[in-house]
Amino acid sequence: MPNPSLRVLATFRHWGTALPVWSGRLRKEYWPLAAQNIRAQGGRLLALWGEDRRTTEAGYLVHAAFLSETGIVRTEMIVDPATAAYPSLAAIFPGALRMERALYDLLGIRATGVNDTRPWLRHAAWPADQFPLRTDFSGEGLDIAADRDYTFLPASSPDTHEIPVGPIHAGIIEPGHFRFQVLGEEILHLEERFGYTHKGVERLFQGLDVAAGGAHLAGRISGDSTVAYAWSYAQAVEQIISMQMPERAQWLRALCLERERLANHLGDLGAIGNDAGLAFALTQFQALKEDLLRENQHYFGHRYLMDRVLPGGVAFDLTAAAIAALQGGGQALKTAVGRLQEILAEHGGLRDRVVQLGVISPERAAHLGLMGVAGRASGQAWDLRVQFPHIPYDQLQVRMATATEGDVAARMAVRFLEISESLRLQEEILQKLPDGNIYHPLDLRDAAGEGVGWVEGWRGEIFFWLRMEQGNIRHCRPQDPSWTLWPALEEAVLRDIVADFPLINKSFNLSYSGHDL
Amino acid sequence: MYRILREALRLGKAGEKPPRTQRDPASASPSCFRHSLSIRHVDAGSCNGCELELHALGGPHYGLEQAGFRFTASPRHADVLTVSGPVARHMVAALHDCHNAMPEPRRIIAIGDCACSGGVFRGSYAVMDGIAETLPVDLQIPGCPPDPDALLQGLLRVSGDRAET
Numbered sequence A: 001m002p003n004p005s006l007r008v009l010a011t012f013r014h015w016g017t018a019l020p021v022w023s024g025r026l027r028k029e030y031w032p033l034a035a036q037n038i039r040a041q042g043g044r045l046l047a048l049w050g051e052d053r054r055t056t057e058a059g060y061l062v063h064a065a066f067l068s069e070t071g072i073v074r075t076e077m078i079v080d081p082a083t084a085a086y087p088s089l090a091a092i093f094p095g096a097l098r099m100e101r102a103l104y105d106l107l108g109i110r111a112t113g114v115n116d117t118r119p120w121l122r123h124a125a126w127p128a129d130q131f132p133l134r135t136d137f138s139g140e141g142l143d144i145a146a147d148r149d150y151t152f153l154p155a156s157s158p159d160t161h162e163i164p165v166g167p168i169h170a171g172i173i174e175p176g177h178f179r180f181q182v183l184g185e186e187i188l189h190l191e192e193r194f195g196y197t198h199k200g201v202e203r204l205f206q207g208l209d210v211a212a213g214g215a216h217l218a219g220r221i222s223g224d225s226t227v228a229y230a231w232s233y234a235q236a237v238e239q240i241i242s243m244q245m246p247e248r249a250q251w252l253r254a255l256c257l258e259r260e261r262l263a264n265h266l267g268d269l270g271a272i273g274n275d276a277g278l279a280f281a282l283t284q285f286q287a288l289k290e291d292l293l294r295e296n297q298h299y300f301g302h303r304y305l306m307d308r309v310l311p312g313g314v315a316f317d318l319t320a321a322a323i324a325a326l327q328g329g330g331q332a333l334k335t336a337v338g339r340l341q342e343i344l345a346e347h348g349g350l351r352d353r354v355v356q357l358g359v360i361s362p363e364r365a366a367h368l369g370l371m372g373v374a375g376r377a378s379g380q381a382w383d384l385r386v387q388f389p390h391i392p393y394d395q396l397q398v399r400m401a402t403a404t405e406g407d408v409a410a411r412m413a414v415r416f417l418e419i420s421e422s423l424r425l426q427e428e429i430l431q432k433l434p435d436g437n438i439y440h441p442l443d444l445r446d447a448a449g450e451g452v453g454w455v456e457g458w459r460g461e462i463f464f465w466l467r468m469e470q471g472n473i474r475h476c477r478p479q480d481p482s483w484t485l486w487p488a489l490e491e492a493v494l495r496d497i498v499a500d501f502p503l504i505n506k507s508f509n510l511s512y513s514g515h516d517l
Numbered sequence B: 001m002y003r004i005l006r007e008a009l010r011l012g013k014a015g016e017k018p019p020r021t022q023r024d025p026a027s028a029s030p031s032c033f034r035h036s037l038s039i040r041h042v043d044a045g046s047c048n049g050c051e052l053e054l055h056a057l058g059g060p061h062y063g064l065e066q067a068g069f070r071f072t073a074s075p076r077h078a079d080v081l082t083v084s085g086p087v088a089r090h091m092v093a094a095l096h097d098c099h100n101a102m103p104e105p106r107r108i109i110a111i112g113d114c115a116c117s118g119g120v121f122r123g124s125y126a127v128m129d130g131i132a133e134t135l136p137v138d139l140q141i142p143g144c145p146p147d148p149d150a151l152l153q154g155l156l157r158v159s160g161d162r163a164e165t
């Protein structure tokens, strides 16, 4: 239940769901007030997005979702098409700034009260006076020109020089641009520029049928988090049609989620070691990850578990033999990771590179509203599996991994802890897996309404909001934790040297595709 | 150090034998590509799934370098440009820059369903529906994502080899 001072601003409705969600419509004047109230109570901003409701209501609808101590508070506000403006939340939640800039690019409504009105997701693909999320978006005048007009922050002193990096980077990674201002080797300022992988996902979702097209696309918003996205999408759908999921399916979903966490953490630890010059770590962790991926292919049907989690259940089942084999694999992985962890902990060369590097203090982390691996490594004790456990996590007692140093070493330590916890969870899930169906066909005729999904992915929380009409998707908004975490990278690198940037960046390993949508 | 060696020995030779191949007489690839390809990969708006498989391909199981292939940082050193993603409009200019920087002879491989035809993102205002809309494609490797074996087979073909029967 939202606190009393929030309740005087609007009537909040509790959504009948497994997740604790309260939803209310605010008047424009109350928009920042509600955010201030939530901030004062220690809440966080999860997402801010908008939709074109001019055909059904009086204008555009802006939504925000916050985390409060009792669950999600979702607020909405009508924006008059004549002014197309609404008050900014950036002074209250710094993370709101990029979301508001992106909202202008996509929907053409402007947050007032901030100076930064540069585009965020739009480069030159569509004209500046057209907005893809408006229902009357013509799709004409599309372009492939480079993004030449973006104004980066000017250099602070004539002694500094600028290093532009990207969008294409040296390795096999996603595209994005980083603009460094350096004095000698030292980084004085870093500015990120994204949007290169913008694929128009929000608009693509519109009109898709929920069971096939929507689920397929949801699993490809960020390929490394396909389970987390598919599950949060499924939660949103199941909430709209008030469906009870077969319990076995829920447990199998959690198994997939933990295996996704394992695969990514293994890959990251190897890559961090490699960026610190320890090729041994890369080879060893890659070998472990590959074994895990092959198990996935063999027992689940896809190396990265794409399309395994569907609205209504899961697309695979495990036989007793498969369960035994996975248990054996888990044991072997546990021993191998344990040995590697000892070696890495004792490796002086590695320690020299990762300790006290790329630090985000707990205070800054709290200010920026960090969560996920990077948040927990800076003392932010948020883990949905612990604070808001849904089935089966409510029966598994997840132990949260935290550290307070906030450096690269801490982000590695959190990953090691989470690997052993995920292995423990996998073992427990495999032992206690309830019998029953794995899939329950959906009855989507005339399904309508709003739903949310919220899942602790390996990187952080993935939030999904969905509106359905006549059984199809009307609008949806997937929110990657990277929206909140990317600004932290800009701070983490300050006063470190340029050559350490890849290492610091890897220790965050944030998503471009999930962010650019 | 001793423990690192012990672990390395414990892992042993993880590499699997690359498929035996011979020169394909029908191949139009230059003979200098054989057993030696430098690859520049560009993510042109992929979901990152295809990149995961490219990473896996570089891992110890697949012996990529044994086959004579390696990923290079500079397009100026590259024989082959691999591209993933539906080609987001925002990536077209950078992709062209990269392609223009490559010396001849050069080849382009489309990696994954997205790069072949747009995949799940086909029809969006923000993408090109595949690389062929903007650069000439020599080989398509479909899949979502294509697994490392499929990627290796594709690279072998572009290098002018075919599997021995």
Ligand code: SF4
Binding pocket: A220, A223, B045, B046, B047, B048, B049, B050, B084, B085, B111, B112, B113, B114, B115, B119, B120, B143, B144, B145, B146
């Ligand atoms: S082909 Fe599949 S895995 Fe590859 S980028 Fe496209 S959606 Fe992702």
